[in-house]
Amino acid sequence: xxxxxxLALESAAKLHLGEFAARFHPESLPLGDRFSYFAAAVxxxxxxxxxxxxxxxxxxxxxxxxxxxxxxFVLVPYLERxxxxxxxxxARQTFxxxxxxxxxxxxxxxxxxxxxxxxxxxxxxxxxxAFAVKDVDMSEYHFxxxxxxxxxxxxxxxxxxxxxxMDLLRAELKARVHGEVDQLSWAAKQNLxxxxxxxxxxxKLFREYARESFFDTLTLFLHGLCCDIxxxxxxxxxxxxxxxxxxxxxxxxxxxxxxxxxxxxxLKN
Numbered sequence: 001x002x003x004x005x006x007l008a009l010e011s012a013a014k015l016h017l018g019e020f021a022a023r024f025h026p027e028s029l030p031l032g033d034r035f036s037y038f039a040a041a042v043x044x045x046x047x048x049x050x051x052x053x054x055x056x057x058x059x060x061x062x063x064x065x066x067x068x069x070x071x072x073f074v075l076v077p078y079l080e081r082x083x084x085x086x087x088x089x090x091a092r093q094t095f096x097x098x099x100x101x102x103x104x105x106x107x108x109x110x111x112x113x114x115x116x117x118x119x120x121x122x123x124x125x126x127x128x129x130a131f132a133v134k135d136v137d138m139s140e141y142h143f144x145x146x147x148x149x150x151x152x153x154x155x156x157x158x159x160x161x162x163x164x165x166m167d168l169l170r171a172e173l174k175a176r177v178h179g180e181v182d183q184l185s186w187a188a189k190q191n192l193x194x195x196x197x198x199x200x201x202x203x204k205l206f207r208e209y210a211r212e213s214f215f216d217t218l219t220l221f222l223h224g225l226c227c228d229i230x231x232x233x234x235x236x237x238x239x240x241x242x243x244x245x246x247x248x249x250x251x252x253x254x255x256x257x258x259x260x261x262x263x264x265x266x267l268k269n
Contacts, residue, residue, distance in 0.1 A: 059226035179238035
């Protein structure tokens with residue numbers, strides 16, 4: 001039988017995420033000491049909950065977990081970006097996460113969102129991290145989850161960790177290392193290479209590239225701690241020896257919890 005919360009959501013058809021979070025946060029369930037969650041109109045049994053949230057949270061390095069704000073995780077059927085008013089509806093528009101809509105039925109692909117994040121409104125308050133989980137493969141969900149966590153933690157991670165990562169990137173650029181981890185960092189790298197020839201300093205373009213590269217590599221690092229994943233080869237994929245060097249660096253900065261490892265051979269003994 002559907003819960004009263006599920007029936008309330010179904011009757012609403014669409015709710016702004018901020019309104020949804022405010023309405024259902026009192027019904028959230030604890031997930032450790034700083035996180036909580038709520039699943040609306042999607043079946044989440046004990047096994048599903050472990051896959052969606054418990055195992056990913058358990059795999060987080062202590063330094064990353066500490067850097068994260070308190071979070072209210074929300075699992076909903078679908079998320080939608082509101083259509084922009086006027087004649088440029090199809091154009092990509094900026095929007096506030098609070099304007100994201102929680103919806104029951106599949107939205108138009110042009111406006112469909114995988115996740116939405118509302119930062120904490122103030123000290124000691126929880127941010128909202130919402131995921132659309134219907135018609136989404138678990139591996140894809142995990143990628144978006146860890147990418148969102150990497151971004152949410154970034155401002156409170158040690159500055160030295162990011163500075164050291166930028167040093168790695170400078171060495172790669174000097175050696176003309178090809179490729180990147182994912183599409184956003186690849187695009188940022190191409191933009192940098194097209195406009196700069198020296199990488200000794202810290203220009204705005206270089207820092208933007210370094211941030212995207214850091215997010216993508218940290219996402220892979222966190223994802224790999226939690227789950228068995230494969231890095232798909234491709235024309236933009238960075239060579240494995242350079243990727244391993246990055247992952248080894250992150251392992252040094254963010255030691256995994258006991259029983260977790262970056263590389264499979266580390267668990268053999």
